[in-house]
Amino acid sequence: MKSLEELKAIREKMQGSVAFRSEDTNQTRVVVGMATCGIASGARPVLTALSDAVQSKGIKDVAVTQTGCIGLCQYEPIVEVYAPGKEKVTYVKMTPEKALEVVDRHLIGGNVVTEYTIGALAK
Amino acid sequence: MGISVIADTGADTLTVIIEDDGCGMNEEQVKKVTDPFYTTRDTRKVGLGVPFFKMAALQSGGSFEIKSEPGVGTKVTAVFGLSNIDRMPLGDMAETIHMIVTMNEETDFVYTHKIDDRGFVLDTRQMREILGGLSFKEPEVSSYIKEYLEENIAESGNGTVI
Numbered sequence: 001m002k003s004l005e006e007l008k009a010i011r012e013k014m015q016g017s018v019a020f021r022s023e024d025t026n027q028t029r030v031v032v033g034m035a036t037c038g039i040a041s042g043a044r045p046v047l048t049a050l051s052d053a054v055q056s057k058g059i060k061d062v063a064v065t066q067t068g069c070i071g072l073c074q075y076e077p078i079v080e081v082y083a084p085g086k087e088k089v090t091y092v093k094m095t096p097e098k099a100l101e102v103v104d105r106h107l108i109g110g111n112v113v114t115e116y117t118i119g120a121l122a123k
Numbered sequence: 124m125g126i127s128v129i130a131d132t133g134a135d136t137l138t139v140i141i142e143d144d145g146c147g148m149n150e151e152q153v154k155k156v157t158d159p160f161y162t163t164r165d166t167r168k169v170g171l172g173v174p175f176f177k178m179a180a181l182q183s184g185g186s187f188e189i190k191s192e193p194g195v196g197t198k199v200t201a202v203f204g205l206s207n208i209d210r211m212p213l214g215d216m217a218e219t220i221h222m223i224v225t226m227n228e229e230t231d232f233v234y235t236h237k238i239d240d241r242g243f244v245l246d247t248r249q250m251r252e253i254l255g256g257l258s259f260k261e262p263e264v265s266s267y268i269k270e271y272l273e274e275n276i277a278e279s280g281n282g283t284v285i
Contacts, residue, residue, distance in 0.1 A: 001243055002274045007253050010263050036171050048218060051225075055262040063260075066226055071166055 028062045028107065029082040030054070035069035042095070043077035049096035050079070053103040062107055075118060081106060090118045126223075127235040128216060129242075130205055130285050136185070137205045137213070137285060142198040148191040156189065176201055183210035205285070213285050217272035220245070224268060225259040234272075236279050243275040 032038065032047040051064040070078050075092035079099065082088050089112050091102060098116050105113050114120055127140040148156065155161040157177050162170030176199070177187040184204035191197040203210045220234050224247055234245040250259070250268070259265060 001278055002271045004249060004253060006271075007250060007264070007267055010267055011254050011257060014257060014261065014263065036175065044215075044218065044222070047222065051222075051265075055260070055265060058262075064226075066222070068164075069166070 026061050026084055028084065030062060030064045030107070031067045031080045031082065032064070033068070033070045033076055033078040033080075034066040037069055037073035038076045038078065041076040045096045046077045046079065046094045046099045049099045050103065053100055054107070057103065057108070059103070059107055072118075075121065091116045092118045092121055124230055125233045125235070126220070128213065128237070128285075129235070130238045132205065132239055135205045137203040137210065139180075139201045139203070140198065142196060144196040147193040147195050147197055148189075149193050153189050153191050157187075173199075179203070179211055183207040185210075217269065217276050220272055221265075221269045225265055228259055236276055238279050238281070238283070238285065241281060242279045245272065245275075 030050055032043055032050065034043050034047065047064070047066060053059075054062050054064050067080075070080070072078060072092070077094040079091040079094050079102065080088055081091070081102075089106070091098070091113070094102075094116070098113075102113050102116065105111050124144075125140065125142045127138070129138045129140075130136070131138070152163075156170075156173050159169055159171055159174040162168065164170070173189075180187045180201040180203050184207050185202040186200075187202070188200045189197065190200075216236065220232075224232050224234075224245075231251075232245070232247045236242050236244075245268075247259075254264065257264060259268060
């Protein structure tokens, strides 16, 4: 069985080297719908892909969180991006692959991936 | 918040217990909560989580119970028939618990995973004490928690997946 000893080692290793992050107003929130409808259509791997990518690419000021049913079950998995001072962007029918594209092009690059948004689908 | 997954091969049961020390529900609400057309949200008229959970337990020959007291908390106990063909697979508990724990840092979780006499308990209060102010979202910490869950769940199962 894995023990908590390793966690102590991580803590010691990171002591001093990490500026403890706090939630600030400049933070972009990436929200994944994780109600029954979202999970049934594959939201969990999308959420995992997003949080893994944000962590591994070391993107600052982005918090990946989950929410309940957004009310558009037919478009699940849904990912919403709330950037401070900007209009909310709603991505629909997401997959882990599309999510990684959103990370690279939108969260890092700053450009909305228009083809995956709800607006593009409705047309 | 406590989440327990306990398999007993002798009794052929899989028991899932979810309990909290939150606001609780009154008798009326407890009666209504398994009704798919009851919800406290105002966004829509249905609430399917609890009804589905109950259905899944009952269709595998199990039982379902909610105990709640306003101001004290709620305890949901679902018993499944472990080997029943209609019991849905447990799914990826490591990923599920990892996500719940790292995304809700304001809540303490105690996850108990047991298969007969093999198992483990993850208590976020112990982890937080070790980490000081370090977030569960820090990549090293996050992947440690994931590995901790994956390895310990695999070892509890001793080769079998429930």
